[in-house]
Structure formats: C-alpha cells, structure tokens
Amino acid sequence: MTRRALSVVILLFALTGIAALAQATLDRSKPPTPGPTPMLRVPAWTRSTLGNGAELVVSEKHDLPLVSFTLTISGGYNQADPAARRGLADMTAAMMSEGTKTRDGEALAAALQLLGTTVAVRIGGETGAIAFECIASRFPATLDIVADMLVNPSFPPEALERLRAQRLVALVQARDQTGAIASRVFPRLVYGDAHPYGQNITEATLEAITRDDVVAFHRAYFRPGQALVTVVGDVHAAGAKAAIEKALAAWPRGGEKPVFQYPAVAAPRASTIYLVDKPGAAQSTFAIGTTGPPRSTSDYYALQVMNTILGGMFQSRLNANIREEKGYSYGVSSSFAYGKGPGAFRAGGDIVSAKSDAALMEFMKELKGIRGERPITDEELSTAKDALTQRLPGTFASVRSVNTAMVTLWTQGLPDDYYQQYAARIAAVRREDVVRVARQYVDVDHLVIVIVGDRATVEGPLRALGVAPIAITDIEGNPVRP
Amino acid sequence: MVAQSAPSRSSTLRIPFEGYALPNGLRVVLAPNHASPTVAVTVWYHVGSKNEAAGKTGFAHLFEHVMFTGSGHVPYGVHDRLTEGVGGSNNGTTSRDRTTYYETVPSNYLETALWLESDRMGFLLDTLDVQKLNAQRDIVKNERRQRMDNQPYGLVGEIISNTLYPAGHPYSWDVIGSMADLTAASETDVKDFFRLYYAPGNAIVSIAGDFQPQQAKALVARYFGAFPRGAAIVRPAAPPVTRDRETRLVYEDRVQVPRLVIVWPTVGRGSDDRFALGVLDAITAGPRTTRLTKALVYDRQLATTVGTSQDSDENAGEWRLTITPRPGVPLTDLESAADGILDTLKAEGPTAEEIQRATAGLELDFVNDLESNLGRSMRLADGLGYENDAGSFQTEYQRMMAVTQADVKRVANKYLTKGRVVLSVVPIGKVEMAAKPSESTPYRRTEQ
Numbered sequence: 001m002t003r004r005a006l007s008v009v010i011l012l013f014a015l016t017g018i019a020a021l022a023q024a025t026l027d028r029s030k031p032p033t034p035g036p037t038p039m040l041r042v043p044a045w046t047r048s049t050l051g052n053g054a055e056l057v058v059s060e061k062h063d064l065p066l067v068s069f070t071l072t073i074s075g076g077y078n079q080a081d082p083a084a085r086r087g088l089a090d091m092t093a094a095m096m097s098e099g100t101k102t103r104d105g106e107a108l109a110a111a112l113q114l115l116g117t118t119v120a121v122r123i124g125g126e127t128g129a130i131a132f133e134c135i136a137s138r139f140p141a142t143l144d145i146v147a148d149m150l151v152n153p154s155f156p157p158e159a160l161e162r163l164r165a166q167r168l169v170a171l172v173q174a175r176d177q178t179g180a181i182a183s184r185v186f187p188r189l190v191y192g193d194a195h196p197y198g199q200n201i202t203e204a205t206l207e208a209i210t211r212d213d214v215v216a217f218h219r220a221y222f223r224p225g226q227a228l229v230t231v232v233g234d235v236h237a238a239g240a241k242a243a244i245e246k247a248l249a250a251w252p253r254g255g256e257k258p259v260f261q262y263p264a265v266a267a268p269r270a271s272t273i274y275l276v277d278k279p280g281a282a283q284s285t286f287a288i289g290t291t292g293p294p295r296s297t298s299d300y301y302a303l304q305v306m307n308t309i310l311g312g313m314f315q316s317r318l319n320a321n322i323r324e325e326k327g328y329s330y331g332v333s334s335s336f337a338y339g340k341g342p343g344a345f346r347a348g349g350d351i352v353s354a355k356s357d358a359a360l361m362e363f364m365k366e367l368k369g370i371r372g373e374r375p376i377t378d379e380e381l382s383t384a385k386d387a388l389t390q391r392l393p394g395t396f397a398s399v400r401s402v403n404t405a406m407v408t409l410w411t412q413g414l415p416d417d418y419y420q421q422y423a424a425r426i427a428a429v430r431r432e433d434v435v436r437v438a439r440q441y442v443d444v445d446h447l448v449i450v451i452v453g454d455r456a457t458v459e460g461p462l463r464a465l466g467v468a469p470i471a472i473t474d475i476e477g478n479p480v481r482p
Numbered sequence: 483m484v485a486q487s488a489p490s491r492s493s494t495l496r497i498p499f500e501g502y503a504l505p506n507g508l509r510v511v512l513a514p515n516h517a518s519p520t521v522a523v524t525v526w527y528h529v530g531s532k533n534e535a536a537g538k539t540g541f542a543h544l545f546e547h548v549m550f551t552g553s554g555h556v557p558y559g560v561h562d563r564l565t566e567g568v569g570g571s572n573n574g575t576t577s578r579d580r581t582t583y584y585e586t587v588p589s590n591y592l593e594t595a596l597w598l599e600s601d602r603m604g605f606l607l608d609t610l611d612v613q614k615l616n617a618q619r620d621i622v623k624n625e626r627r628q629r630m631d632n633q634p635y636g637l638v639g640e641i642i643s644n645t646l647y648p649a650g651h652p653y654s655w656d657v658i659g660s661m662a663d664l665t666a667a668s669e670t671d672v673k674d675f676f677r678l679y680y681a682p683g684n685a686i687v688s689i690a691g692d693f694q695p696q697q698a699k700a701l702v703a704r705y706f707g708a709f710p711r712g713a714a715i716v717r718p719a720a721p722p723v724t725r726d727r728e729t730r731l732v733y734e735d736r737v738q739v740p741r742l743v744i745v746w747p748t749v750g751r752g753s754d755d756r757f758a759l760g761v762l763d764a765i766t767a768g769p770r771t772t773r774l775t776k777a778l779v780y781d782r783q784l785a786t787t788v789g790t791s792q793d794s795d796e797n798a799g800e801w802r803l804t805i806t807p808r809p810g811v812p813l814t815d816l817e818s819a820a821d822g823i824l825d826t827l828k829a830e831g832p833t834a835e836e837i838q839r840a841t842a843g844l845e846l847d848f849v850n851d852l853e854s855n856l857g858r859s860m861r862l863a864d865g866l867g868y869e870n871d872a873g874s875f876q877t878e879y880q881r882m883m884a885v886t887q888a889d890v891k892r893v894a895n896k897y898l899t900k901g902r903v904v905l906s907v908v909p910i911g912k913v914e915m916a917a918k919p920s921e922s923t924p925y926r927r928t929e930q
Contacts, residue, residue, distance in 0.1 A: 035590040038519030116842040176634040327620030390569025397518040
C-alpha cells in the first residue's frame with residue numbers, strides 16, 4: 001500500500017520540481033528545503049510457535065533473492081559461564097562448527113562452501129545466535145546443515161585443543177594493543193571480580209575448560225524453550241515455517257528463558273585514574289565511565305538524546321572538542337551498554353601521548369558540562385532528536401538489519417509497536433529530562449578513568465593536573481606497588 | 483547529455499542503473515531502488531596517493547580531510563548536521579587511485595546532499611585557510627598513530643609498499659604518508675591540488691536509492707552543471723612490477739608473537755589474470771578446506787592463523803600471505819611448510835571441486851555488496867571510473883565464475899615465483915626469530 005502511493009506522490013513532486021528548477025536561479029547560500037519526511041515503513045511479520053516450543057518470526061522481503069536466518073538463544077556467557085571457566089560459552093560456540101555425527105569438520109565446511117554461505121555461531125553476554133545469510137534457492141539445504149550442527153555436534157577432542165591454543169595466542173596478542181587492554185581493565189575495575197560484567201577470559205580459565213564442560217554446556221544452553229527463530233527475505237511465511245519445522249524436528253522440547261539476575265555492584269569509589277603502563281605507546285587509550293542503567297530503564301529515550309549530544313555523533317560535544325577543535329585524537333565518543341543489567345557508561349578514545357593530560361581535562365569539562373554547566377542549546381536538542389528518529393527508516397534496508405530489528409524486540413522484551421512509537425517517545429524528551437539523566441548517570445565524582453599509555457610520558461602531567469588520584473595497575477587491572 | 487543504457491545480464495545481479503555525462507565532463511550514474519526511503523550519494527574523484535610526488539606523500543588523504551572543513555556557502559559543521567544530524571551518515575576514503583566521498587540520507591534530503599557535494603567541488607577554496615589545514619594535519623597524524631604506529635604489526639603495509647615497488651614508483655609509499663611530509667604540506671600545495679583534481683572532468687556522481695531519475699537528473703545539472711571542466715590531467719605511470727629475486731627483511735616491533743608476511747607482485751585491474759588470482763586466493767586460505775589453512779592450522783598445527791589476499795589496484799596488484807605461528811614454531815619452518823604446499827598446488831593445479839567451492843560463494847558476496855544503497859553507489863562509481871563501465875561488476879562476476887583449473891594453475895606458476903618479499907615481524911631484540919635470520923636484512927624505519 002504505502003509503497004505505490006508514496007511513489008506517486010514523489011513523482012508529482014518531481015515533475016513540478018523540474019519545472020520550477022528550470023526557471024529559478026540557483027541560490028547556494030541557504031540549504032535546500034527538504035521535502036516531507038518519508039513515511040516510516042516498518043516491515044510486517046508473522047509470529048508463531050514451532051512444535052518444539054521455539055518461537056518463530058518470519059518477515060517477507062522480495063526485492064533481492066536473499067534470506068537472513070537467525071536462531072537466537074536468550075541468555076549468554078554472563079548467565080552460563082562459570083567464573084572459573086570464562087570462555088566456555090565462546091568455546092562451545094566455536095566447537096559447533098567442528099563437525100557432526102555424520103559430517104566431520106572438513107566435510108561440514110565443504111558442504112557450506114558449496115552452498116555459498118558461512119554459518120556463524122556466537123554466544124555473547126546475554127544472547128547467543130546461530131546465523132547465516134544465503135541465496136534464497138539454497139535456504140532449505142543450508143537449513144538442514146544448520147539443524148545438524150545444532151542437534152548432532154560431535155565435539156572432537158582434538159578440535160578443543162586447537163581452539164584453546166588459538167585463543168591462548170590471541171590473549172597474548174591482545175596485550176600488545178592499548179585498546180584491547182583498556183577493554184579488559186575497565187569493566188573489571190567498574191564491576192569487580194564478583195560480577196559477571198567484570199570477569200575476563202584468562203589463561204587459567206581457558207586451560208580449565210574440558211570437553212565434558214562443552215558437552216554439558218551445549219545440552220543445557222541450546223534449548224527451544226529459550227529460542228527464537230527469525231527468517232527475513234525472499235521466502236513465503238508458510239513455506240518457511242514448514243521447512244523449519246521439518247529441519248528442527250529432531251530438536252527436543254525443553255528449556256526456558258533464563259532469569260537475568262545480577263549481583264549488586266559494590267558502591268563506587270571516588271573518581272580515580274588507573275594508569276596502565278604501555279612503554280613506547282604513541283597514543284593513550286582512554287576509557288572513562290561507571291555503571292549505567294539496564295535497557296529497561298524508563299530513562300532510555302532521555303539517555304539516548306543525552307548521549308547523542310554528548311558523544312554519540314561526529315559533531316557531538318566530545319568529538320567536536322577533542323578531535324575537531326583540539327586535534328588530540330582521531331576520534332572520541334561515548335555510549336551506554338544497556339542490556340539486562342547495569343551496562344556501563346563509557347567515554348573515551350585514543351589520544352596522542354603528549355596531550356593525555358590536556359585531553360583528560362577536556363573530557364572532564366564535557367562530562368560536567370552535559371550535567372548543566374554548559375546549557376543544552378535548542379539546536380543541539382533538535383539535531384539529536386532528528387538524528388535518532390530519522391535514522392530509523394534506513395535500518396530496515398537489508399534482510400540482515402530487518403532480522404536484527406526483529407530479534408531486538410524479542411531479546412529486550414519490547415512491544416510490537418516499538419518502532420512505530422519510537423519517534424513520539426524521542427519527541428517527548430524535554431531539555432530538563434536530558435539534564436536530569438546526565439546528572440543521574442554521568443556521575444563525575446565516581447568515575448573509573450582507565451588510561452593505557454606510555455607511563456614515562458603521561459604520568460607526570462596527569463599528576464600535575466590533579467583531576468583525581470592515580471593508581472598504577474598492571475595490564476589486568478591489578479594494583480602495582482610503587 | 484549522452485545517454486548510455488546498460489541492461490543487466492546475470493540472473494540475480496539485476497541492478498537497474500543508467501549512466502550519462504554532463505557537457506562539462508561530469509559523469510553521472512543513477513540507480514533507483516525503492517526498498518527503503520533512503521538515498522546514497524557518492525562522489526568519486528580520480529586522484530589518490532599515486533598522484534603525489536615523493537616528499538609530498540599523504541597529501542591526497544590529508545586533502546580528503548580538508549574537504550570536510552566547510553566551503554563557500556557551507557559553514558563548517560553544516561555538512562554533519564545535514565547528514566548525520568538528520569539520521570544519515572557521511573565519510574570519505576582515499577586509496578592509491580581514487581578519493582571517494584559519500585552521504586547516506588533520508589530520501590527527502592537528496593537535494594541537500596547534492597548541495598553539499600557541489601559546494602565543495604565548486605567553492606572549497608573560498609573559505610580555506612592555514613588554520614583549517616593545520617587542524618586537519620594534526621588529526622591525520624593521530625589517524626596514522628592509531629592505525630599504524632600504535633598498532634601491533636601496523637607498519638607491515640608501509641614496509642611492503644616501500645620494498646615491493648622501486649623507489650619513486652607511485653605505489654611505493656603508503657596512502658597515509660609520512661609524518662615529515664604531512665608537516666611540510668603547504669596551503670599552496672592544497673590549492674594547486676584542488677584546482678587540478680577536483681574538477682567535473684575528473685569526477686563521478688553516483689546516486690543509489692529512493693529517488694525519481696528525472697528529478698535527480700535535473701538536480702545534478704542544476705548543482706554541478708555550471709562548473710568548468712578543469713584542466714587535462716597527466717596520469718602517473720604506475721606499471722606492475724616483476725622481481726627476479728627474493729628480498730628478505732626482518733622488522734622488530736612492539737609485539738610478543740612473531741608474524742610472517744610474504745608478498746608477490748601481481749596485476750592491476752586492467753588484467754583479467756586478477757580473476758584467477760582471486761580464485762587462487764580463495765582456495766589457498768580461509769575455510770578449513772583450503773590448502774594452507776588445512777595443512778598449517780588443522781593438520782600440522784604449526785600456525786594459529788593463515789590469511790591470503792589478492793588486491794588489484796588500478797595499475798598493479800599484490801598477492802599476500804600472512805601467517806601467525808603457534809608458540810615455539812620457528813618462522814623458518816612455517817615458510818618452508820607453506821612453500822611446499824604452494825609448490826604442490828603449482829605442480830598439480832587445483833581440483834574441480836576446489837574451484838567449485840571457491841566460486842560458490844561469489845554470488846552471495848556480490849549481492850551482499852549491492853544490497854545497500856551505499857554499496858551500490860560505490861560499486862557503480864568504481865566500475866565507471868576504472869573500467870568506464872558502471873556495470874562492470876556483472877562482468878567481474880561472470881569472469882570469476884568462468885575461471886578454470888588451468889587458469890588457476892597458470893597464474894600460480896606465473897606470479898607465485900621467487901621474486902617476492904618475505905617479511906618477518908619479530909619482538910624487539912629477537913631478530914633470531916625471523917625466517918632464515920642470517921639471510922634477512924633488518925628493516926630500518928626512516929623517521930616517519
């Protein structure tokens with residue numbers, strides 16, 4: 001409906017527009033007036049339940065012969081990994097591609113290659129997924145292989161050792177990168193070792209994983225009762241459902257969505273700079289932040305607007321100042337992790353070593369500024385809202401992005417009309433809401449400030465700055481005695 | 483206007499588009515696609531780092547940054563506000579051969595995007611001053627630090643370019659340039675560069691997405707039609723290189739795990755051998771069925787990762803092999819193991835099933851690349867710019883699909899020869915960890 005009607009409107013506009021263009025002289029001094037905002041076209045979908053209890057969502061999209069398939073599992077390594085075996089979820093996901101009872105790893109890889117596709121198995125913090133994209137005619141054949149991987153993995157012991165060795169080398173390599181070091185140290189210092197958000201994969205946790213662990217993890221985790229299957233693209237809903245029922249017939253019932261319960265985070269300490277020495281580093285990686293709210297917070301829309309003004313876009317305050325005006329960086333930003341628990345607020349970027357002190361001063365200035373010291377202008381508020389709401393139509397452009405949009409509704413427990421209501425929710429955010437959430441969540445008195453850089457260059461100037469006390473830590477975030 | 487129609491041929495790569503040129507030489511390609519109410523505008527200039535002179539490296543890329551600092555009628559910041567600030571995005575990229583700028587915007591902002599792009603093509607110098615240049619220079623130096631100097635193995639690309647091509651060859655320096663040259667770039671350099679290369683006769687405007695072609699044609703003519711064509715450009719000669727002997731280097735980096743990189747010179751986009759080289763790449767490393775990955779990572783477990791790549795720039799190309807060892811495995815052993823496998827492949831050629839596996843995924847790759855309006859507009863602009871055919875992606879697809887076992891055997895023997903560069907990246911102070919350390923020369927960085 002909308003598409004045809006919309007095309008006619010544009011065509012009429014175009015014809016009248018051309019006549020006008022031929023006559024008018026061009027005035028470049030003002031931006032052209034944009035036409036009416038295009039109507040938001042949220043794709044339609046059908047929802048049903050499979051015989052084994054898994055939920056199914058199908059959305060047809062026929063402009064290209066493509067299909068995007070995702071099997072999402074609610075819950076991730078934060079729910080399922082034992083602290084002493086961090087990395088088990090990731091290892092199990094990798095082991096799913098190592099062969100089935102009837103296809104060894106190489107035969108599995110060859111079969112998928114001949115179908116022109118790759119199947120990704122990933123388990124993240126709070127969800128896991130088996131996903132692929134394929135040419136529509138190959139969907140049923142690919143689906144059969146995916147079902148085999150899901151139900152009949154063989155988990156060969158030698159594959160476990162190979163994957164373990166690869167991960168151990170990757171851990172060593174991560175210690176050569178300032179950004180990778182910051183990504184390990186920052187969450188550990190914000191949440192502590194007792195909270196899943198603060199736990200890292202280490203040599204010891206990788207060494208502890210056994211094949212029995214993998215077998216047990218797979219059995220407990222991949223259950224239809226906590227699964228959603230999404231299919232988007234050049235399929236017909238009824239046919240897709242029949243094909244999936246058939247392919248997943250051997251996947252036995254059972255399982256339920258996990259309860260997302262996290263331990264309380266210890267009361268935050270007064271703002272502290274944690275300096276990690278990376279001798280000779282040309283740049284320092286900054287990670288500045290604290291615990292944030294879960295995705296379910298009623299402050300979500302105000303936070304989105306606030307963060308867009310602060311650090312979500314190129315011309316946001318942080319990047320406009322620290323990159324564009326001062327030239328200290330190639331790019332800085334800020335974000336909230338959201339999720340089911342208190343996902344972190346984090347600001348940062350890579351800063352040229354010699355300007356680490358000056359950059360920290362600017363970060364602090366902007367974090368305080370958004371809390372009210374620097375008033376939010378009308379233009380900042382309207383640009384942030386426009387950027388957020390007018391981005392939405394473009395997110396339904398590809399089969400993969402439509403699939404992601406469907407999965408998000410399910411994993412975050414959002415209402416069916418979430419996308420239709422989004423613009424109104426953003427529009428309702430007032431300036432005082434933005435300042436209120438900034439004061440609540442950008443807690444400048446209790447920041448973890450991780451700086452990974454060349455200590456010999458940056459420590460003296462950072463001390464002279466006096467923004468916060470400095471604690472020297474090693475590359476895992478453990479205190480180093482002076 | 484000269485219209486040229488280009489009907490599509492492949493069964494699934496059906497991307498409707500049309501191309502034409504304005505009287506001032508500006509080439510235009512339009513690809514309507516109403517799947518979502520967005521539009522992508524790509525402006526492609528035929529200038530890259532190969533157009534720089536020695537001592538002025540990094541200039542084309544520095545200039546790309548200058549193009550975002552505002553122009554005659556567009557104050558600084560407005561470009562971002564009218565793209566990202568209305569739910570879209572923008573960026574620019576510089577390669578050895580071309581510089582590309584793009585915006586994706588809601589479809590009602592098409593005219594705005596053309597206003598922005600035409601203003602910087604026509605009026606950039608009206609507002610350019612030395613302060614703007616200096617600010618971007620600092621940012622580019624930070625980009626270099628972030629991408630290369632502060633990145634483990636980050637200098638490999640630069641070392642390979644410096645070594646594979648003879649001194650003075652336009653591909654012998656890295657796109658980002660040297661710190662010293664970036665410092666030396668002057669306001670006059672910027673202005674001369676702009677006047678020569680940023681003219682309609684050297685540019686392509688490619689639009690893909692939700693628009694009506696008649697309206698887009700009128701807008702392109704209105705915003706770009708009055709600019710003068712620009713002077714004739716002498717393109718630098720950047721011939722493919724051949725090497726008759728091996729060059730061995732060892733580079734000490736702030737890394738804990740060594741890495742072996744072997745690079746062979748190949749061909750540019752003008753040679754059809756690139757298609758067989760692409761298939762050779764796909765059967766050599768990647769999935770566990772590929773020759774090197776299967777042998778080194780799976781069967782013999784000497785390596786944690788193996789990667790290969792075939793890249794053809796406009797005039798010359800490179801086939802690269804990168805191997806990360808398992809702890810304790812000497813790079814010398816890895817090199818000889820890899821050479822043994824490649825020798826077998828050269829002697830026997832690939833199997834029919836290997837060719838089939840390598841090409842089976844191509845259709846999905848091509849369709850994925852063309853699914854987004856941005857991917858479409860960039861692909862069409864590249865084809866028009868390099869092959870004078872916006873639809874060359876279809877020819878590329880067909881030629882890749884037509885590659886035979888004999889083709890792959892032939893190019894493997896022709897290009898994977900002893901005339902190659904072997905680079906060992908080792909931890910500082912550990913040159914003995916290099917592959918054949920006694921035959922490898924330490925790579926000394928000139929001050930970048």
